[in-house]
Amino acid sequence: MKIIAAIAWRNIWRNPARSGVLIAAIVAGLWAGISVSSLSNGLIVQRFNNLIEQDLTHLQIHHPHYLAEREPWMVVLNADSIFLFLENDERVRSFAGRVLSDGIIQSPVTSTGVQINGIDIQREPLTTNFHLNLSEGEYLDSNLPNPVIIGERLAQKLQMEIGNRVVLMFQDTGNDLASAAFQIAGLFNTSSRVYDERNVFVRAEHLNDLISADAIVHEIAVILHDAADADSLTAQINHTFDEVKAETWYELSPELRYMSDFGNSVTFYVMVVIMVALAFGILNTMLMAIFERMRELGMMIAIGMSKARVFMLIMLESVMLTLTAAVGGMLLAWLSVRYMQRNGVDLTVFGGDSLLEFGFDPLIFPFILAADYAAVTLLVICTAILASIYPSIKALRLNPGDVIRE
Numbered sequence: 001m002k003i004i005a006a007i008a009w010r011n012i013w014r015n016p017a018r019s020g021v022l023i024a025a026i027v028a029g030l031w032a033g034i035s036v037s038s039l040s041n042g043l044i045v046q047r048f049n050n051l052i053e054q055d056l057t058h059l060q061i062h063h064p065h066y067l068a069e070r071e072p073w074m075v076v077l078n079a080d081s082i083f084l085f086l087e088n089d090e091r092v093r094s095f096a097g098r099v100l101s102d103g104i105i106q107s108p109v110t111s112t113g114v115q116i117n118g119i120d121i122q123r124e125p126l127t128t129n130f131h132l133n134l135s136e137g138e139y140l141d142s143n144l145p146n147p148v149i150i151g152e153r154l155a156q157k158l159q160m161e162i163g164n165r166v167v168l169m170f171q172d173t174g175n176d177l178a179s180a181a182f183q184i185a186g187l188f189n190t191s192s193r194v195y196d197e198r199n200v201f202v203r204a205e206h207l208n209d210l211i212s213a214d215a216i217v218h219e220i221a222v223i224l225h226d227a228a229d230a231d232s233l234t235a236q237i238n239h240t241f242d243e244v245k246a247e248t249w250y251e252l253s254p255e256l257r258y259m260s261d262f263g264n265s266v267t268f269y270v271m272v273v274i275m276v277a278l279a280f281g282i283l284n285t286m287l288m289a290i291f292e293r294m295r296e297l298g299m300m301i302a303i304g305m306s307k308a309r310v311f312m313l314i315m316l317e318s319v320m321l322t323l324t325a326a327v328g329g330m331l332l333a334w335l336s337v338r339y340m341q342r343n344g345v346d347l348t349v350f351g352g353d354s355l356l357e358f359g360f361d362p363l364i365f366p367f368i369l370a371a372d373y374a375a376v377t378l379l380v381i382c383t384a385i386l387a388s389i390y391p392s393i394k395a396l397r398l399n400p401g402d403v404i405r406e
Contacts, residue, residue, distance in 0.1 A: 004309060008316035011289070012324075022285050023325040026278055026380075030329025031336065033274040034376065037267035038337045038366035039345065044259045044266075046361050050191055051256055053223075054130045056249050058230045061220040061237060064245040067252075070102055072211055072218075073173040077243045079217040085240065086222060091229040096123040097217040099207045103170030105150070105200060107158035114154070114200050116168055118207030127223050130188070130201075137162040137186030140203050147185035147203070151196025155187055162186065168200070173212040180210055191361040267372045271379050279387040286318055286391035297395055311392045318388030319381060326380040330373060340366045 012019050052058065061082060063074035076082065079097060086095045099118030104111050121140045125131045131139055140147050148166065150158075160166060162184050169179040182202060190196055208216055224230060230248040237246040250257050290297070297310060347362045 004313050005316055005320075008313055008320055011293075011313075011317050012321050015289070015292075018285060018288065019321060022281055022321065023328065025281055026322060026325035027329040027332060029274045029278050030271075030326060030376065030380075031333045033271045034267070034330065034333035034368055034372070035336055035340075035366070037270050037372065038333075038340065038368040039364060040266045040270075041368060042341075042345075042364040042366040043360055044262075045367070046191075046364065048256060048259060050361070051253065052227075052249060054128055054133065054190065055195075055221075056253060056256070057127060057221040058224045058227050059222045059234050059237075059246055059248045060252060061222070061244055061246045062218065064243065066218060070100075072101060072171050072175070075173075075212075075216040075218055076220060078241060079215075079220065082220060082237070082241060082244070085237070086220075089233065091224050091226070091233055093223045093225045094123065094126040095220060095222045096120050096127040097204065098124075098219040098221060099204045099211065099216060100218040101170040101207065101211060103168055105154070105158065106167040106169065107160050107164070109159045110157065112154070112157065112197075114168075115198055116170060116207060117199060117201045118204035119201055120204050127221055130190075133188040133190050134186050135189040137184070139186060140201060142185040144183045144185050146180060146182040146206055148182035148200055149186040149188055150184060150200045152187045152189045153193055153196045154198075154200070155184070157197065160184060168202070170211070172210065173216070178210050180206075267368070268375060268379070271376055275379055275383040279383050282318060282322060282384060282387035283390065285321075286314065286388050287394070289317070290314070290391050290395050307396045310395050314392040314395050315385060315388050318391075319384045322380055322384035326377065330376065333368075334373075337366055337368050 061076055063076060065071075066074040076097075083095070083097070086092045097120055101116045101118075103114060103116050105114045119140070134149065135152060137149070138144075138147070140149060148168070150160075150166075155161060158166065164184050165181050166184065167179055167181050169177065172178045188196065188201075222233070224233065227249075230250075234246045234248050237244070250260070301307065301310060345364045345366060347364065
């Protein structure tokens with residue numbers, strides 16, 4: 001076996017120009033594929049973390065029909081009992097109750113539809129990091145009467161600024177129209193322009209007093225120490241409490257569900273496309289090598305080398321050539337990804353600012369997992385083996401006598 005491996009290695013470099021071109025193609029292909037995959041990973045994970053940590057959390061609890069109908073009277077029953085349960089569960093890092101309403105925000109200039117989020121100013125900052133998006137002004141712990149914080153883009157649309165008053169109109173639990181004046185305490189700016197234009201935040205107790213005479217909660221957001229516990233805790237809550245529905249982020253957000261499922265295999269799909277293209281290069285190179293060495297291979301078979309060893313020789317040449325290039329390609333890709341991960345990739349200069357329209361941050365920090373490198377290595381080996389099968393069979397069909405006579 002050592003002799004066959006040594007012969008295979010020497011054969012690779014009998015035509016260094018041809019082998020060098022193929023190696024360069026494989027290096028470039030792997031570098032491009034891994035780099036693109038790392039950018040995709042960074043984009044998906046940043047979007048995932050932004051949604052989970054800023055608003056969605058790992059799981060939420062609602063009235064069974066609230067998300068479908070969003071009626072003000074569809075509140076979480078026995079909220080205090082659920083709060084106590086979550087307080088004593090070691091899997092829970094924090095939780096917060098929210099009072100929600102769909103309504104209209106009105107300024108002297110214009111009006112638009114928004115989702116009004118009444119949040120607990122004590123517990124919400126422990127549950128989400130939304131407060132870190134405050135770009136100007138104060139949080140809801142401001143001393144202003146009926147403070148509200150709105151998105152920068154919504155403020156521009158309404159032509160309002162900090163200190164101005166706006167009117168919020170919405171339905172109460174009796175399906176009557178309610179309204180109140182709120183004073184803008186601060187402005188926020190997230191990575192999603194749509195979110196910034198569609199959401200306003202007030203204190204939960206202020207919105208509660210306007211919607212219902214009783215203390216109510218429409219949503220309980222729960223953040224866990226380990227996201228993997230979301231399924232088990234959700235099932236336990238649904239089993240323990242009646243007339244509520246707990247759902248994980250995977251059930252609540254089709255967008256995140258798609259990104260999570262797709263993101264787990266994006267590297268594989270990208271590399272399959274690249275490897276299919278490179279397989280033809282490997283096939284062409286090995287066929288040319290065999291046609292040039294027909295007489296040599298015929299002589300080796302004539303003097304006693306078994307066809308199995310000839311088959312192994314061709315396969316080894318293909319695998320060794322491809323793996324040599326793969327090492328170079330993955331090393332170059334690792335250095336590139338490490339640099340991009342440390343410095344980030346700002347897509348704004350390429351028009352990437354438009355990503356904000358879809359909720360993606362244009363400043364991406366790419367990354368690639370060790371498992372992805374292992375998958376690429378396995379894929380490279382499989383490609384090399386498959387691409388060398390036909391040339392190897394071609395070599396086995398040689399008739400030593402005919403080749404020598406020719």
